[in-house]
Amino acid sequence: MTPEEKSIPMVSKTSRAEILKIVRQVWPWLFLILMVIVFAIISKTTNGVNFISYRSVQGILVYATQILLIGLAETIIIISGNGGVDLSVHYTLGFSAVIAAFIMRAMYAAHLTPVLTLAVGFSGGILLSIIPGWLNGMMVAKIKVPPFISTLGMGYAVYGIALLISRGQAIADQPDYLGQIGNGNLLYYWPKHGFTWLNIPAAASQADLQHIIPLIPNVVAITLVVTILIWFILAKTQFGQHIYAIGGNIQASIRSGIPVASTQTRAYTLAAVLAGIAGVIWATRFTSGAANAGEPTLLFAIAAVVIGGTSMFGGEGSVIGTIIGALIIATIQYGLVILGQQPYWQYVTVGVVVIIAVIVDQLGRRMEHD
């Protein structure tokens, strides 16, 4: 080898690819900041409400939880590639909420202890959600049904079962302590009195309530823990590495001995468990269970994943991207409420953001391959 052959000039291409990678990662954050500023200015000038407040942050985070959980499920499936997308997770969410609510209503009516009522209800919802997820995985990995079709079918089947169980109505008559979980906070701060865990300080009177600042909504804390877990699985474990590998090149994965079928099955099952958790959270927030609980979330979740830079072709994407995607959509939803606008604008706005995301992604890719 002669010296001049030794170094093919890769540097310029490399650094440009690095820059584009950074742009693709950073733009959603800039977009979110810009959006917050715009909302703040508009709300200040039109109805005098201060948009940048602690309450807004909390509201946005709570709005984001459901989109994020379903978004994480989609992130896993979409990264695993090969046409992977799960069109059943939002119905699994409703199914889980219905199961949990159904169990808790029965146990509450039977005057069983609160802790056990909650434990059985939650685990019932989450565990039964495993079934559709596992079946999805088996159909995709073993029978090779395209994910679009298998999860579409599974989604309708699950939706139908949830409707049958709930007789097409919301399952109400839930224990009163259920709402304390879904709408309560991990921590309350009462100036001059200090912090209390989980409950409003017992000493506080009705008049004191407006001074007590709720910190960290329970559902946000639970979602955060689940999100960290999924980030850890995707970024650090061998299972996560295999999901990326399968999404990048399934043939190479098979040839190099990756247990492709098992990895895919586990991915779909994990997605369904996330939907199950989201369903249980829904039940605690709305103290009921309904088959259509997750209805509008699916496309918002996929939008969040796309905004976060996850490639629909598989092999690329991250949990952090989906978090920012979910935050952008939640900010749009919350902002429109604060501005007193018609909520229907959220569809228009989210649509525009998704299109921007795809354009940025495409431009980045095209320039990278020039």
Next chain:
Amino acid sequence: MEPLLRAVNLTKRFGGLVAVDGVSFDVRPGEVIGLVGDNGAGKSTFIKMISGVYQPDDGDIYFNGKKVNFTDPRDARDMGIETIYQDLALAENLDVGSNIFLGREMKKRSISEKLSQVIFSIVFALPLGALLAWAGLQFYKILGLVLGLVFGLAFGAVLGWLFGSITQLVDRRKMIGESAKALNRLEIEIPSFTQQVRNLSGGQRQSVAIARSIYWNARVMIMDEPTAALGVSEQHKVLTLVRTLASQGVPVIIISHNMQDVFAVADRIIILRRGKKVGEQIAAETTPDKIVSLMVGAETVHTMGVIPQALEGAGAGADS
């Protein structure tokens, strides 16, 4: 020198079609063999029998003097017969280190995945079984207890299967370090080991695929059209790498259409035509024209009597 790999009268039929018809050859340590032939001559079918993708209908394969029977590609690979196909089998979205260790990732010290799944299953199953058994008892007496217990244990086990692999952490730093070593040994230069493979040039990708095989102790390397998609200087680099491999004792079998390449690296050239071996030539003693005429059959008209000899004289430089 004893042949490392020896194929005797390998035959493969697909229905009525005889794709490979009694082809024999042997491979000695340190040599490069060019395998040439027109489209449909049976090159890839022949290679796939050696690499375990197909099972021969007739004939034997000997590796290191012992008769071997490959039932799938992994058998061949475990013996050290590595095949690099044109698509290179790289995951382009992953970095160099992850590709070299694709499917055999280096892990941080931990308990085995199976044991971890069992422990997680027990941890999930026992409380869930107890909880749901208790709940079942409240509503359906003994039947409920049994159903709740079974349900809780079963789904707890599923959760263990699902989350048990969380203990298996990939050691990226170590994989990158090992990859750097493997590539250095072969004098391959890669700008960055954390770079996605899609940002590498064709030759560099080829090098990564080769380095991967070498890292996993390839003893015979089979390469399918390694230079097909490369520019001139990259072709040169890959061919240099092939010579490096051979000089380190790893024989290489190269399938190629490109006579220039074959003559640049091969010690011996084997020519297939319509499933039969029609020639085996020492590269230094023959010409591209001669090889091409054997490939397309022009030569057979003149040397009809020689071909059966070539078929019988499988091995030791039988020169038609």
